[in-house]
């Protein structure tokens with residue numbers, strides 16, 4: 164049984180961008196509560212650890228000092244800062260009081276996981292609050308203020324470790340790709356709904372890295388209506404052979420579950436069965452695994468999918484019927500989906516053909532054929 168750390172603080176649940184913003188603290192609260200109701204934190208190989216904030220120097224592993232100072236000032240309510248210059252504003256990234264501390268703690272959480280893994284104190288660390296993969300060195304973007312993945316990976320490569328980063332969020336992992344675009348020490352792979360039809364508009368197959376990093380950025384952009392079967396085929400054709408060839412010391416993953424067909428912000432068509440199969444694949448690929456959370460905006464899906472993820476990480480299988488108290492509080496009956504999306508056969512055929520072309524192109528570019 165692998166030793167698994169779950170990185171948790173109730174501070175992750177606090178309302179952040181505001182009550183009408185899709186990134187609600189309740190997503191994480193329900194995930195924790197569902198795991199707790201299933202007694203998922205009780206086995207001997209599982210430990211819950213509360214993270215601490217990162218130091219300024221740690222934030223500066225990826226972010227500029229100017230940006231760190233600006234976020235701190237804006238977070239205190241100071242109004243003289245030109246917030247729009249740093250990506251803040253109404254819509255995706257509104258300024259809110261305490262945002263320095265709350266987004267900082269997510270970075271501290273990923274870093275704690277990275278350190279435990281580097282010191283061989285656990286085999287898997289799940290920082291479920293994280294996966295803020297869009298933030299740039301001096302830019303808030305796509306609900307992300309600090310980039311926990313980029314900071315943690317910078318810390319890990321500074322220890323001399325080789326890192327493979329696999330991002331299964333429905334949105335392209337642009338911030339992490341850009342952070343390591345010119346280095347061969349980090350392999351980044353992102354599968355996502357194509358930038359033609361979804362934010363952030365990047366992540367095309369021909370984005371393969373530059374200079375020493377050429378060949379170390381991999382993108383699999385998928386058309387709307389890609390379902391479990393087609394997604395898993397695309398994943399199998401690319402991720403295992405690339406990760407196995409790269410031989411990372413630590414696998415870092417962004418486990419966004421906004422690929423689900425219920426998700427209100429995107430148009431892929433996965434179910435929890437597809438999510439579970441992906442988590443199993445990632446688990447098989449990793450000897451040491453830093454798992455970060457990510458997107459997912461259907462409040463009934465996120466807790467169930469990440470509970471399935473944690474079950475795979477920690478070697479537990481949970482009863483198929485949701486715990487009675489959880490059902491009473493939030494509704495729903497089953498841990499896994501009992502329905503699947505209805506996709507027209509013609510659409511499915513066209514989707515499959517398009518994904519085959521994309522995957523074959525990516526395999527050629529990355530020397531897999």
Ligand SMILES: [Zn+2]
Pocket residue numbers: 332333334419421457458459
């Ligand atoms: Zn996302």
